[in-house]
Amino acid sequence: MTASVTEPLTPVPVGPVPGDPGPVRANRLRHALLHGRGRVGVVLVGLVLLLGVLGPLLAPYGPTEQIQGANLVGPGAGHWLGTDELNRDILSRTLYGIRVDLVVVFAAVPVGAALGVLLGLVTSWWPVTDVIAQRAFDLLLAFPALILGILITAFLGPGVFTVAVVIVAIELPVFGRLVRTSVRTVREMPFVEASQVVGATPWWVLRKHVLPNSLEPLTVQLAVSMSVAVFVEGAMSFLGLGVRPPHPSLGSLIKDGVRLLHEAPFFAAGPLTIVVALVLGLLLISQSLAEARRA
Amino acid sequence: MPDSPLSPPVLTIEHLAISFAQPRPAVEDVSVTLRQGEILALVGESGSGKSMTARAVLGLLPPGAKATGSIRYDGRELLGLSEAGLNEVRGARIAMVFQEPQTALNPVRTIGWQLREALRAHGLRSRKAATERAIELLRAVEIPEPEQRLGSYPHQLSGGQKQRVVLALALANEPEVLLADEPTTALDVTVQAEILRLLDRIRERTGTAIVLITHNMGVVAEIADRVVVLQAGNVVEEGETRALFARPREPYTRTLLASVLRLPAPGSAVPIAAPADEATPAVEFRNVHVRYGSSRRGRAFPALNDVSLRVAPGEVVGLVGESGSGKTTLGRLAAGLVPLAGGQVLLHGADVLAAPRSERRDLRRGLAFVHQDPEASLDPRLSVGASIREPLDIHRVGTPAERDARVAELLEAVQLPPSYAERRPRELSGGQRQRIALARALALDPTLLVADEPTSALDVSVQARVLELFRELQERLGFACLFISHDLAVVHKVADRVAVLRAGQLVETGPVATVFAQPAEDYTRRLLDAVPVPDPTRRRGRRVRELAS
Numbered sequence: 001m002t003a004s005v006t007e008p009l010t011p012v013p014v015g016p017v018p019g020d021p022g023p024v025r026a027n028r029l030r031h032a033l034l035h036g037r038g039r040v041g042v043v044l045v046g047l048v049l050l051l052g053v054l055g056p057l058l059a060p061y062g063p064t065e066q067i068q069g070a071n072l073v074g075p076g077a078g079h080w081l082g083t084d085e086l087n088r089d090i091l092s093r094t095l096y097g098i099r100v101d102l103v104v105v106f107a108a109v110p111v112g113a114a115l116g117v118l119l120g121l122v123t124s125w126w127p128v129t130d131v132i133a134q135r136a137f138d139l140l141l142a143f144p145a146l147i148l149g150i151l152i153t154a155f156l157g158p159g160v161f162t163v164a165v166v167i168v169a170i171e172l173p174v175f176g177r178l179v180r181t182s183v184r185t186v187r188e189m190p191f192v193e194a195s196q197v198v199g200a201t202p203w204w205v206l207r208k209h210v211l212p213n214s215l216e217p218l219t220v221q222l223a224v225s226m227s228v229a230v231f232v233e234g235a236m237s238f239l240g241l242g243v244r245p246p247h248p249s250l251g252s253l254i255k256d257g258v259r260l261l262h263e264a265p266f267f268a269a270g271p272l273t274i275v276v277a278l279v280l281g282l283l284l285i286s287q288s289l290a291e292a293r294r295a
Numbered sequence: 296m297p298d299s300p301l302s303p304p305v306l307t308i309e310h311l312a313i314s315f316a317q318p319r320p321a322v323e324d325v326s327v328t329l330r331q332g333e334i335l336a337l338v339g340e341s342g343s344g345k346s347m348t349a350r351a352v353l354g355l356l357p358p359g360a361k362a363t364g365s366i367r368y369d370g371r372e373l374l375g376l377s378e379a380g381l382n383e384v385r386g387a388r389i390a391m392v393f394q395e396p397q398t399a400l401n402p403v404r405t406i407g408w409q410l411r412e413a414l415r416a417h418g419l420r421s422r423k424a425a426t427e428r429a430i431e432l433l434r435a436v437e438i439p440e441p442e443q444r445l446g447s448y449p450h451q452l453s454g455g456q457k458q459r460v461v462l463a464l465a466l467a468n469e470p471e472v473l474l475a476d477e478p479t480t481a482l483d484v485t486v487q488a489e490i491l492r493l494l495d496r497i498r499e500r501t502g503t504a505i506v507l508i509t510h511n512m513g514v515v516a517e518i519a520d521r522v523v524v525l526q527a528g529n530v531v532e533e534g535e536t537r538a539l540f541a542r543p544r545e546p547y548t549r550t551l552l553a554s555v556l557r558l559p560a561p562g563s564a565v566p567i568a569a570p571a572d573e574a575t576p577a578v579e580f581r582n583v584h585v586r587y588g589s590s591r592r593g594r595a596f597p598a599l600n601d602v603s604l605r606v607a608p609g610e611v612v613g614l615v616g617e618s619g620s621g622k623t624t625l626g627r628l629a630a631g632l633v634p635l636a637g638g639q640v641l642l643h644g645a646d647v648l649a650a651p652r653s654e655r656r657d658l659r660r661g662l663a664f665v666h667q668d669p670e671a672s673l674d675p676r677l678s679v680g681a682s683i684r685e686p687l688d689i690h691r692v693g694t695p696a697e698r699d700a701r702v703a704e705l706l707e708a709v710q711l712p713p714s715y716a717e718r719r720p721r722e723l724s725g726g727q728r729q730r731i732a733l734a735r736a737l738a739l740d741p742t743l744l745v746a747d748e749p750t751s752a753l754d755v756s757v758q759a760r761v762l763e764l765f766r767e768l769q770e771r772l773g774f775a776c777l778f779i780s781h782d783l784a785v786v787h788k789v790a791d792r793v794a795v796l797r798a799g800q801l802v803e804t805g806p807v808a809t810v811f812a813q814p815a816e817d818y819t820r821r822l823l824d825a826v827p828v829p830d831p832t833r834r835r836g837r838r839v840r841e842l843a844s
């Protein structure tokens with residue numbers, strides 16, 4: 001400190017003072033992810049992620065490989081999760097199926113989120129574009145997720161790509177809405193006025209002030225949306241709108257399992273456990289993040 | 296009213312300490328005795344623990360707070376009392392009034408309903424009796440036509456009237472002790488003066504002892520019998536008001552009193568004004584009109600009405616007036632933040648709004664804006680250095696290295712070490728944040744600075760230093776300034792000329808010394824008269840004058 005700096009009469013408190021915002025936010029979010037509920041979520045999601053990434057190495061058989069003499073065998077030493085009616089190893093199919101969900105969760109959701117944020121950010125600055133974009137979002141939001149899925153499949157035909165498109169279409173308005181709220185609050189802030197007075201363009205304000213200040217609530221929504229995506233993939237494949245046979249996905253595996261519930265009750269157990277772990281993990285993460293934000 | 300030393304104590308606070316799960320206790324060791332019928336002022340800067348002390352009396356501490364020591368009222372220990380026990384005391388024996396009258400009243404209920412509810416909560420069953428008592432209370436707080444007012448909603452009342460209703464609610468059950476936490480801070484000076492006189496009269500009529508929590512030494516001098524000075528959770532000094540103002544013992548009290556800005560005594564000599572500058576004004580308002588609300592629906596509210604004002608280069612013009620006078624609107628108009636409904640705004644002789652878009656940006660380059668609220672005037676996500684750099688980045692001034700050098704230079708100009716560039720706004724105190732906001736405003740060497748109440752959220756001692764810095768920078772850099780403030784003493788300190796606004800119209804303008812010493816308009820005189828003088832010996836004279844008028 002230079003000599004010219006005069007200290008205020010009442011010393012500036014060193015530690016946090018009552019009524020002060022808590023310690024730096026980023027640390028708090030990290031803390032939330034590494035403790036309690038958040039940690040359970042991270043471990044669950046991490047495990048599923050690991051299984052999916054290492055799937056081809058771990059799987060004892062190929063995903064569509066038919067094994068002679070192993071028709072609807074129950075779980076045992078040779079086939080940990082048993083085999084299906086077409087003599088395929090369910091463990092191998094599940095491991096490969098996870099990969100479809102990973103694409104959906106970690107590619108389609110971020111793409112939808114990024115597009116939604118971008119659209120919401122740009123359109124909500126000007127009243128005219130704002131009205132147009134928000135009504136379009138209303139339209140998308142008016143469709144229940146599965147109806148939207150069926151509609152899009154009618155145009156694109158079933159497949160992983162269609163599932164991804166459906167998820168982007170579901171997430172786009174959600175994130176567009178969320179960003180709009182942030183734009184509305186941040187643009188009224190004095191620091192935005194201060195930069196506008198010196199000649200900052202709307203673009204500058206959106207990029208430098210609005211976007212950074214609105215990212216935090218988005219992290220929570222991202223985790224929620226990912227769990228929704230797992231659910232949507234499962235539901236679409238269950239209805240036969242998703243991954244086409246013979247390729248496996250968690251949803252289609254569960255569908256087959258339900259069909260053979262009486263002959264082979266063990267069938268759906270593996271894929272179901274994975275789906276539950278993934279959705280539960282993502283929800284726990286989003287819950288702990290939301291809590292850390294509020295605290 | 297000098298109180299007799301014999302009047303018995305009603306409230307005794309001994310060795311009160313309040314701490315949170317944090318290293319610094321909010322209150323460390325506070326002992327205060329309140330005697331019957333006296334007005335005791337608790338003064339101190341923010342963080343001194345004055346509000347926490349008052350809240351502890353009624354058990355209104357925020358969750359997580361731990362209080363030790365003793366608070367005795369009427370022989371009963373209040374600290375550690377159960378909620379049920381506290382409810383017997385709250386409102387009935389000890390009442391509290393908060394700073395913001397807006398939030399203290401329920402906006403969807405009439406004044407009468409709220410008063411009756413308060414009376415009913417303490418056992419007045421009959422509706423007719425409650426209504427009669429409510430009228431009586433409104434009369435006690437000097438609200439005109441109380442019978443009609445019972446049917447009014449809070450939004451139909453002015454700020455001062457709302458605070459009167461809040462007082463009436465507090466007085467509903469004739470409490471022995473009234474805790475008033477900055478009851479006049481949110482009000483205009485003229486209203487503040489009225490409320491203070493009202494408090495004084497209530498005390499005289501009912502014998503209620505009042506604890507007045509305030510940061511304003513003028514208010515203290517005006518009405519308090521005794522003063523307790525708090526600093527960082529400890530009692531620094533305690534004494535009878537006149538004695539304390541005349542001979543403060545502790546250095547902290549002395550500095551606190553020295554930082555209070557004072558207006559010159561009325562009728563003092565007027566220095567000869569400097570000849571008017573004939574150069575092109577830095578900003579000129581020509582018959583400007585501003586309206587808020589939709590004119591299509593015929594609901595437009597005129598915020599500014601036919602205002603003409605010139606600010607010469609290098610001149611500081613203070614804009615003063617009560618809330619709703621349009622002073623902030625005029626400042627925001629210069630900065631291009633509000634739409635113009637009529638007239639012209641010229642920046643250096645050029646009409647900004649008539650200029651094409653591309654030129655507008657360059658015209659505005661010489662303009663900067665400092666906002667009132669130090670909490671919100673800096674982007675919490677950006678480092679201090681990045682905030683100061685922003686104007687340079689927007690206009691792509693020099694190379695990045697040159698910009699960083701300029702940031703260091705600006706930090707030095709506002710007397711902060713260059714290492715502060717790395718910090719986040721939340722790591723700074725309010726005064727430091729306003730220095731940073733000033734540094735950012737000066738980044739592009741503006742020729743006109745619009746400062747909207749830049750120091751009103753700061754403590755007096757901090758405010759004094761920020762104002763000194765401002766004055767020094769203004770003299771060195773020679774920018775013109777529109778300085779908006781409701782605090783006449785602040786304007787007196789920094790401005791060359793002053794413009795008085797009232798209800799959207801310009802009432803009076805002239806050199807500060809002339810206007811303050813010999814106001815030409817009655818409104819200006821009333822505004823000046825209402826400013827509480829931090830000198831208890833001048834109190835009596837004012838009362839006499841008031842009686843005479």
